[in-house]
Amino acid sequence: MITLTGQIQRFVLSDLTNSWQLFYSAPADQCDNFAVCGVNSNCDANRSPTCECLQGFIPRSQENWNAQNWSDGCVRRVNLDYGNSDGFLKYQRMKLPDTSTSWFDKSMNLEECKNFCLKNCSCTAYANLDIRDGGSGCLLWFNNIVDVRKLTTGGQDLFIRVAASEIGVKRTCRNMMNIREHCTILSLEKICDQKASNCHQLTGKNQVVSWKNHTDNTQKEEIDIPIFDLSTIANATNDFSIINKLGEGGFGPVYKGTLANGQDVAVKRLCNNSGQGPKEFINEVVLIADL
Secondary structure (H helix, E strand, O other), X not given: OEOOOOOEEEEEEEOOOOEEEEEEEEOOOHHHOOOOOOEOEEEOOOOOOXXXXXXXXXXXXXXXXXXOOOOOOEEEOOOOOXXXXXXXXEEEEEEOOOOOOEEEEOOOOHHHXXXXXXXXXXXXXXXXXXXXXXXXXXXXXXXXXXXXXXXXXXXXXXXXXXXXXXXXXXXXXXXXXXXXXXXXXXXXXXXXXXXXXXXXXXXXXXXXXXXXXXXXXXXXXXXXXXXXXXHHHHHHOOOOOHHHXXXXXXXXXXXXXXXXXXXXXXXXXXXXXXXXXXXXXXXXXXXXXXX
16 A cells, blocks of 8 residues: 555555554655655765765755755766776665666676776766676666665675766875885774774784885885785775775874775875875884784
């Protein structure tokens, strides 16, 4: 049956009580309503307000948005470059957007799907078509992204296209070890509850890192801490996405990440606008490693 408020309800007759019992109703919450937050936005029933613009988007009408009238949806803060400089932000545990403006290919893998999307100026998002057995196939969306919501369990990974300036990995940071760029990785499981910034432990001590002191190019020191390639760290933090950002300290931003083995980590990154230098940063790394 349909109630006066438009809710669909299904009842079943109970043999025990000989009465009708509510079996199913929809919508279950506000986010179950189609496109309740407008275009290019995300609905999350577990937050208040329930609607937020996708990363890289801003309300079309800030006045209406503040009044919790989300029907106007969101627009891009920075226009796409329509080239390889554009990137994607990863959203996890999502209900995928409405597919009325989508296209799919069963034979593509996720990387091919991404590259295909970048070549199409109208492509705005992509995901696996089938999430079984690690995922396969390609599902693309074009133009506005409609009816997206965050789920507490289940859901799929959704990759939203944004301009390069919206992606944290494009920010300029210092090269702190030799010529290549690296970041300190801390195990979230080992982070202490105390507020002291030094109360951390590294994920392990299984590799020696050699680094050059920038104030004396002839001096080298060895630090017994793990080292990871920048690509590994970027993958773990969703390309240093703002969504993964935990906060920012004197050295630069700190991001939440997940390594390939499933371990949650925190990544501290030294940036050029920091008042600290590589030497101070390394000193903190050594201090943390000794805890």
